[in-house]
Amino acid sequence: MKRYVKWLTLALSLLVLMAAASACGGGNNNNNDAAESGSAALADRKTYKWFVARGVDSPPAVTVKEIADEFSKTHPEFELVLEGTGDRPSYLQKLRTLIASNEMPAMFDTDPDAYASKLVQEGKLVDMKKVLQDLGKYEDFRPISLQYQQFADGSMYTFPLEYGIEVFWYNIKMFKDIGIEPPKTFDEFMNVSETLKQNGITPIAVDGKDKWPVLRYLAYKPFRMTGNDFIENVKQGKASFKEPAGMAGIQFVHELGTKGYFQKGFASTDYTAARDLFLAGKTGIYYMGSWETMNFVNDKVNAEMKDNIGFFRLPMTEDAKTADNDYFINSGIGVAFNKETFDDTMKGFLKFLLEKYPEAYTKKGQFSPFNYSLDQTQGMPELFYKIQDEIAKSGSVFAVPWDTRLDPATNELLGTELNALALGAYTPDDFAELMDQAIKENAPKYFK
């Protein structure tokens, strides 16, 4: 017994020590930073921080880091340090807190959203359009990839590292067995979902935890009916959610949710869990961008699913104003540069990066925002080439994600309440009223 007590005491004191040590660690880190920058100043070495929104092991981040390390070899004064998280809400919160406390990183990721436009107004960001033109790189990008980075007035303060079209992925075998075709219209989409459900299969896997995937469903019908007019107007209170386009979107989400077409418990399903449901053959349909292509063909996918994944485009409505090859296309969250730290070294690095990036990135099985594609001889998987073809065929009008357009407070509310709508906590009319009220209250502060 005594011995046991001794061990317990030892364990507990270790624990206390560990807690104390980790607390000190927090303090020490800061000291180290200070010390590092102190010695860096001596060696004339500058450390630039890139605050990354994609997870430091994501293909864009890894590619940039590799290129940065290569650049450091010839430019010893330059060092790029990556810090970040793939969890978008917490990324944005950290970034905004850093900026509010005057510690804006040298490089960081941001969408052309209302918050970024505030930063531009305050003169904190580098004019990327001008920089790219000066470097003679502006024309190297796919036009849509740059359009996506622009604010509504055409100015541009970020540049893209990714390029993706968004499609509905589906389980080919499942569709064949039941005898259904990929839907071309939203009516067919509902029928397909109903048929899947009748056959005991959950129709759609969706990530409700990150909010934006459900938000896409709200935006599909308004995009088909009005292009991007609805969101551009409604965000400023110039249109109402009670208009046909808004109600169509709201009713669509309400119906999908309450009819049980989303998987049960979707509101707390996260990104990978939703994808895994689809890959495990538990759902028929999964909406996601082409950035997932390589995850559908790698060795981790079970053999049954490997050549079993197809995709279809965003369905049409009868009165559609946009063509069937117009859908959500994006070039991902862009990279912005802090004006204060954008010196000649940084500019040199940017030039180097833009030269090396397209090839390095595409070889990782990704679709790059540059006019750069791989031919059949490169031995990429079949699905990769199919998507590459689809990208070449896509239209010139692209849907903009709503969360990059709305003001932060309305965005927060919409993201949260949309899941509740899909769970049937609101009637479509009440929801429209709620959103109109929120915009009335929050938008004037952002869109003057």
Add this chain to the structure above:
Amino acid sequence: MDKILRNHKAVLVFLLPALLVYLFTVLAPILWSMYFSFFSWDGVSEMVYIGFDNYAKMFGGDKTFWKAFSNNLIYVLIIVAMQVFLGLLVAILLTNITKGREIFKTLYFAPAIITSVAIAQLFQNVYSFEPVGILNYVLQQIGLGDWSKPWLSDLEWALTAVSVPEGWRFIGLYMIILYTALISIPSDIEEAARMDGASSWNLFRSIKMPMIKPVLMVSIIMATTGALKGFDIPYLMTNGGPGRVTELLPTYMYKTAFSSLNFGYGSAMAVFIVIESLIAVAFIRRLMDSKET
């Protein structure tokens, strides 16, 4: 030693550093929040002084605030019930066994040293519906398959589901505190009562309860204020969702300040949480004191 303790100046010198740290880390941020709460500020633009507008909005029209407030009360009830009363129950049972007492104590205490993130992850798996988690699996196995549901996205059950992990994790802590109080009751009192023919229940109600009352009060206060500040587990498990079903005041405050970028309004809520906690402590003390007379 005695001499030093009698010297008030010396005592003050030793107390001063702790006081300074306290003032700097606790009082200063509260005052700072109070200052911010009179402004409208998004973190980028100039701060604009708006007087009591944030408070007016909070008490006036903000339905979400009141929803979060009432959620928070339910959260407190569940957690205090679990932590203090289950903790007390386990402590009493522990005093009745002699063999393996230490092992049980250690086992029950273990959750208290696991980090919130791990606990959130653990319970997400417990509650999971697809792939089926332990809870739903057990329900299905014992023939209650109808009851199985995605607990964390169920509009009725989500709040309970996020309260339970927080309650569960600190049962052991309160068990230890109350157990210590229980075994410090002199055994002769107990023996005397037994000789007078007191039943176990009477013994507990009339003798043990009054004797551990001060400790019980501290436990309830700690559990209550802890739950009023509740943030990590609800935030990690559901992020306040679905809708606002599991939104607590601290999570709403955090989102208002750091997602909606309304630092002023967020600060006003922070001030409210401080005042609310103080009122709760005063209320519990009154309640417990009045029972005595």
